[in-house]
Amino acid sequence: MPEKVQNKISVLAHAELMTLLPPREQESHKGDFGHVLLVGGHRGFCGAIRLAGEAALRVGSGLVSIATKKEHAASLTLSRPELMCHGVADQRELKRIATACDVIGIGPGLGQTRWSSSLYEAALETGLAAVVDADGLNLLSRSPRKNKNWVLTPHVGEAARLLRCSAADIQLDRQAAVKELQNEYGGVVVLKGSGSLVYGGGDDIYMCKAGNPGMASGGMGDVLTGVISGLMAQGLTILDAAKMAVMVHAMAADRAAQKGQRGLLASDLMQPIRELVNDY
Numbered sequence: 001m002p003e004k005v006q007n008k009i010s011v012l013a014h015a016e017l018m019t020l021l022p023p024r025e026q027e028s029h030k031g032d033f034g035h036v037l038l039v040g041g042h043r044g045f046c047g048a049i050r051l052a053g054e055a056a057l058r059v060g061s062g063l064v065s066i067a068t069k070k071e072h073a074a075s076l077t078l079s080r081p082e083l084m085c086h087g088v089a090d091q092r093e094l095k096r097i098a099t100a101c102d103v104i105g106i107g108p109g110l111g112q113t114r115w116s117s118s119l120y121e122a123a124l125e126t127g128l129a130a131v132v133d134a135d136g137l138n139l140l141s142r143s144p145r146k147n148k149n150w151v152l153t154p155h156v157g158e159a160a161r162l163l164r165c166s167a168a169d170i171q172l173d174r175q176a177a178v179k180e181l182q183n184e185y186g187g188v189v190v191l192k193g194s195g196s197l198v199y200g201g202g203d204d205i206y207m208c209k210a211g212n213p214g215m216a217s218g219g220m221g222d223v224l225t226g227v228i229s230g231l232m233a234q235g236l237t238i239l240d241a242a243k244m245a246v247m248v249h250a251m252a253a254d255r256a257a258q259k260g261q262r263g264l265l266a267s268d269l270m271q272p273i274r275e276l277v278n279d280y
């Protein structure tokens with residue numbers, strides 16, 4: 001039986017990561033802080049893309065656009081007017097919006113229909129630095145490919161689909177799983193769950209010791225996608241953005257859970273996320 005390889009585990013620390021976000025210059029304008037485009041929100045799932053969008057704004061992205069189903073654009077705009085929401089029917093419409101953007105996040109509530117896969121393909125064809133989550137990962141598992149300029153954020157179920165094994169197999173050796181995912185798909189991989197792991201190749205696997213089981217509720221992962229995208233838009237490398245996002249997201253959940261883990265909502269993380277990226 002092969003010997004289990006010992007990896008170097010670095011525990012993520014908020015204070016250290018905050019050096020990546022220097023104070024804003026007095027003369028700054030929104031164009032200095034990047035433009036995120038988030039793609040998703042199929043019927044029944046438009047909350048997912050709404051959560052990702054607000055999270056990208058709350059970490060300080062200058063502009064955030066949403067590409068979603070036509071019937072969702074107006075209600076999303078009403079619920080968060082700072083988001084620029086576009087009803088998008090096809091690849092041409094998506095690519096036109098993407099020309100103004102710096103980073104693309106694909107997957108929250110995207111679904112797995114023909115509409116979903118066509119927008120997923122178009123999003124990757126833009127060549128923008130990307131975050132791929134949720135149904136984006138399910139589409140990736142159907143047609144595996146490698147890219148050095150993306151962050152993949154699987155939960156254990158998605159990781160199992162990507163590696164063609166069971167969720168139990170992933171949990172048996174999470175460090176081996178995150179390395180295998182990165183090796184097969186490239187870029188940076190965040191293996192979510194208690195003790196989330198971040199790996200971008202090389203010797204170090206980063207571990208997040210913050211977070212709590214209150215986070216086991218729908219929409220939490222969608223918020224993480226927005227946080228990573230928003231930090232990438234502000235110029236962080238994909239590895240730094242993933243490390244910082246995982247830490248801020250989990251610490252925000254710990255702050256929000258001070259009144260109890262049960263009943264914690266993904267939306268409850270927005271204000272603590274804002275505090276943490278401002279070092280409060």
Ligand SMILES: NC(=O)C1=CN([C@@H]2O[C@H](COP(=O)(O)OP(=O)(O)OC[C@H]3O[C@@H](n4cnc5c(N)ncnc54)[C@H](O)[C@@H]3O)[C@@H](O)[C@H]2O)[C@@H](O)CC1
Pocket residue numbers: 044045046047048049107108109110111134135155156157158167192193218219220221222
């Ligand atoms: N408000 C909304 O609109 C929401 C939309 N969502 C969207 O719903 C779609 C489906 O996503 P789901 O993640 O629910 O569906 P999946 O089928 O990908 O994942 C759910 C299953 O994954 C497995 N799993 C997940 N974490 C695990 C763990 N830590 N250990 C073991 N097994 C684990 C479990 O079997 C679980 O039932 C996505 O597009 C997603 O973005 C969800 O994010 C929930 C909220």
Ligand SMILES: Nc1ncnc2c1ncn2[C@@H]1O[C@H](COP(=O)(O)OP(=O)(O)O)[C@@H](O)[C@H]1O
Pocket residue numbers: 134155192193194195196210211212213214215216217218219220221222223224
């Ligand atoms: N028990 C836990 N301890 C720490 N973090 C957790 C726990 N359960 C869930 N999380 C975190 O919450 C998020 C859940 O993401 P995900 O499963 O994709 O949710 P959704 O698809 O509903 O948005 C991940 O960031 C994960 O690390």
